[in-house]
Amino acid sequence: MLPVNSVLGAVLAALLVAAAGVAAVARLTGPGGRSHARAVGTAGLRAAVQLAAVSYVIGWVVRAVPLLLGFLLLMYAVAVWTAGRRVTGNRTWWWAALPIGAGVLPVVAALLLTGLVPVRGIALIPVTGILIGGALSATVLAGRRALDELASRHGEVEAGMALGLLDREARLEIARPAASDALLPGLDQTRTVGLVTLPGAFVGMLLGGASPVMAGAVQLFVLVALMAVQAVAVALVLELVARGRLHRGGGPGRPAGEVA
Incomplete structure (x- = not known):
């Protein structure tokens, strides 16, 4: 083009x-x-x-499966590093591996087991890359929004704990609405597909000679898979923040979201 x-x-x-x-x-x-x-x-x-x-x-x-798997692991490692360091600057950044991996791995495994995606680099790399990218974005947005909210509303967290809520429950009450906003870009893209934008997978299929129906089916799969991946990523990031595993403090004893 x-x-x-x-x-x-x-x-x-x-x-x-x-x-x-x-x-x-x-x-x-x-x-x-x-x-x-x-x-x-x-x-x-x-x-x-x-x-x-x-x-x-x-x-x-793409010529050998071991090389293909190594390249996919490299993609995952870079995504974890990027997402983790965007969320926090301390050693808890590596917890970003959990939401990204838990969101992407089951979807990729299901695609391979059902035969929808063959174990070939030309197909597996772009599909996995799209899913990892979606999980990365959701992890960064959810983590940053949750920690920012906890930092600015720390008094409300303490008030909830004073009323008898556990640490995790008090943090969830404050962080959940903010972290949930990370799903909005994916939801808006899915709701408006074909009306506002024609995403890359659809256009790429058309340029590659596929029929509009086939291109539409592939794009629908990508959008639905991304929503599943991002929902898992956001849920796990929220849980990690609520439990204090992912934080911006100087140590695990500090409240999640508290800046050192």
Whole structure:
């Protein structure tokens, strides 16, 4: 659909500069007041390098099952690291492995056991990548929102405990609504598919020569599978935060969400 030439490179560079420029002019900042302008530029450059490398690597790993499994594990490890460090800066980040793995693994296993997806890299890598990406996004959103809410409403948590609620129950009451918001992007995408947007799987199938019916079936599967993966991820992140396993404190004795 797009020619890979100097024109494409120039357009991409202009769009990246525009995105970073808008972030700088609008003073869009992240945690700690750091400007997102530099983050936008860095993310774009990283994406270019990583996609170029992955394009060559995938052609190599699809030739053998051990290489394929190794590549999938690498995808999972990077997702865990990224999600965990986005949620917290301390050693509890590795708990992000649980919601991502518990959401993705059962779905991938079901697809393989039913034969809907063959054990071939050309099919397994993109499907697993979509699911891991969805779990990553849900984990980050749920974890950050839950911990932010607990930090800003810590007094309400203590009030609930004073009324007789257990630590976990008091934190759940405060964190659950905020963490649940992580499901909204996936829900909105599913509700408006075909009316507002035509997602990548649908367009890719059409460009690959599939019929509109087949493309629609594949896209429906992707959306429903993503909702299942993200629901599991959000539920587990909420539980980890409520139990104090995933926190921003200086140690396990600090309340979940309390900043050191």
